[in-house]
Amino acid sequence: MRTYDQAPAPDYWSEVQLRASSAPGDARPERSARPALLLVAALLLLLTISAAVAVGSGVVELPWFDESPTPSTEPSVRGGWPPAVWGWPSTGPNRPGVYSWDGSNCAPAYCGVSATGGFMHNGYGSGDVDIILEVVPHVASSDRDGTTVTVAGHDGIYRRVDGQQEEWVVNIEGTGIVIRLTAEPGTSQLDLADAHAIIDSMRTEPRANNFGFRLLFTLTNGEWDSG
Amino acid sequence: VAIVVGQVDSTTDLETVYREDGARLWRALFAYSNDAELASDAAAEAFAQALGRGTAIRDIRSWVWRAAFRLAAGDLKNRSRYARVPIPEGVTLDFHLDDELVAALQGLTPQQRLVIVLHYYVDCPVREISRRTGMNPLAVRSHLSRGRQRMRLLLGDDS
Numbered sequence: 001m002r003t004y005d006q007a008p009a010p011d012y013w014s015e016v017q018l019r020a021s022s023a024p025g026d027a028r029p030e031r032s033a034r035p036a037l038l039l040v041a042a043l044l045l046l047l048t049i050s051a052a053v054a055v056g057s058g059v060v061e062l063p064w065f066d067e068s069p070t071p072s073t074e075p076s077v078r079g080g081w082p083p084a085v086w087g088w089p090s091t092g093p094n095r096p097g098v099y100s101w102d103g104s105n106c107a108p109a110y111c112g113v114s115a116t117g118g119f120m121h122n123g124y125g126s127g128d129v130d131i132i133l134e135v136v137p138h139v140a141s142s143d144r145d146g147t148t149v150t151v152a153g154h155d156g157i158y159r160r161v162d163g164q165q166e167e168w169v170v171n172i173e174g175t176g177i178v179i180r181l182t183a184e185p186g187t188s189q190l191d192l193a194d195a196h197a198i199i200d201s202m203r204t205e206p207r208a209n210n211f212g213f214r215l216l217f218t219l220t221n222g223e224w225d226s227g
Numbered sequence: 228v229a230i231v232v233g234q235v236d237s238t239t240d241l242e243t244v245y246r247e248d249g250a251r252l253w254r255a256l257f258a259y260s261n262d263a264e265l266a267s268d269a270a271a272e273a274f275a276q277a278l279g280r281g282t283a284i285r286d287i288r289s290w291v292w293r294a295a296f297r298l299a300a301g302d303l304k305n306r307s308r309y310a311r312v313p314i315p316e317g318v319t320l321d322f323h324l325d326d327e328l329v330a331a332l333q334g335l336t337p338q339q340r341l342v343i344v345l346h347y348y349v350d351c352p353v354r355e356i357s358r359r360t361g362m363n364p365l366a367v368r369s370h371l372s373r374g375r376q377r378m379r380l381l382l383g384d385d386s
Contacts (some may be wrong), residue, residue: 001348003325004258012271016245020277121372123365127353130372165298182372225365 023154046071085216093124094224102207102214103135118226122194125223128187129195133215136176152202172204175211194220241277244288249274250294251349256345257278262335269299286337292359300337339374342367 088099101118118133146159148167156170161180168179179202183194201218249270256266273295277284284290332340343358345351353371357364 001258001328001344003328004348007254007257007263007324009253009257010267011246011249013249013251013265013274015267015271016278018276019271020278065308119369121365123368127364127368130369173361182376205362 039173051173060118072224088118088120092217093122093222095222097200098218100205100214101133101218102209103211108123120198120224120226122191122223125194125221126188126191128184129191130182131181131195132178132182132199134178134180135211151199152177153203154204168199173212175213177215191200197225230323231243241274241287241291243316244291245274248291252295255344255349256295258304258332258348259296259340260299264305265299269302270294274297290357292333293361296341296360300341303337309346310347331378334378334381336370338362338366339370339377342370343378346371354365 052106079205080160085098085100086094088094088101088104104118119130119132122128146167147171148159149170151170152172153156154170154172156168158166158168159167164183164185166181168181170177170179179197179199185191185197197220198217201216203216205216206212207214252273253266255328256269257263260269264307273291276294277287277291278339332343335343342356342362345356345359346353351359353364353367356362356367360367361372
């Protein structure tokens with residue numbers, strides 16, 4: 001990037017003065033919403049909040065929900081019931097608990113338009129570690145290089161890509177899953193261990209979706225964000 | 228030379244910011260847009276608007292950077308210049324840019340390119356990028372992470 005230091009930056013102060021002094025009113029206006037648009041937005045917001053309150057309070061029940069992405073504030077096991085599984089991704093901080101990923105993609109706003117997988121990031125902690133879950137058409141022969149390990153209860157391979165990135169590749173019932181862990185330089189051992197614990201906790205569960213299964217994993221703290 | 232536009236008290240401050248950041252801002256905009264003319268236009272317009280707003284701006288430096296990149300992004304969108312285009316004739320007359328670097332930058336999404344330029348060229352940490360762009364710090368980190376991976380792929384750098 002330092003090659004850009006060679007670019008001969010012009011002295012444009014006189015242009016700044018000219019633009020500012022000639023016609024301040026001609027300066028490009030900042031974006032401003034029209035009052036009507038603001039009114040419509042406010043009404044929509046009010047409707048959304050009302051609907052959320054109605055659903056959340058149980059006044060209105062949505063019959064097609066077989067599970068809630070946030071079923072309770074306590075994900076812990078009680079009375080022998082299996083732990084609640086929270087949907088993924090969820091915007092904002094994610095509380096400790098068990099989460100599922102069924103192949104949904106990272107939101108383009110966070111990962112760019114070419115996003116092809118799930119994304120999680122300990123942005124509410126140090127922000128040094130992220131994990132990407134990506135579905136690949138098939139696990140190529142070149143992906144067989146590495147150390148044989150068990151990933152999500154299935155045989156897979158592990159390799160260190162470089163000083164910052166580790167990768168797990170696993171074929172689960174014909175679907176290739178690549179799990180990439182990226183760490184900023186200087187990432188603490190604690191953060192790395194936390195990320196590894198998430199990957200170690202991964203397991204599969206049969207599911208009626210495109211893959212025939214979903215991936216479950218456990219977050220042990222509330223530092224993780226998703227996209 | 229201070230000129231009387233808007234609230235003149237801030238002119239000296241703004242000129243200081245210009246002297247300190249003007250060239251770097253222009254180069255960052257150039258790296259972002261791959262267009263010298265657009266970089267000049269966005270930078271001058273941002274400073275001019277700041278001058279017009281005077282002391283209404285609390286953090287002039289951050290405001291100018293944010294405004295300049297927003298203007299540049301708007302201009303890029305209007306001109307449909309997100310496509311990977313070579314550097315125009317005449318722009319690189321007396322200096323040489325790494326063609327692979329330029330191509331790789333143009334291969335990023337606009338937001339990835341923005342945070343990559345601010346982080347690796349302007350040396351801004353995440354919080355500063357957030358201040359200068361108005362992006363959520365988490366989004367900055369996300370774009371940085373994705374952009375870095377994409378750059379590595381485009382530059383064929385496995386190290």
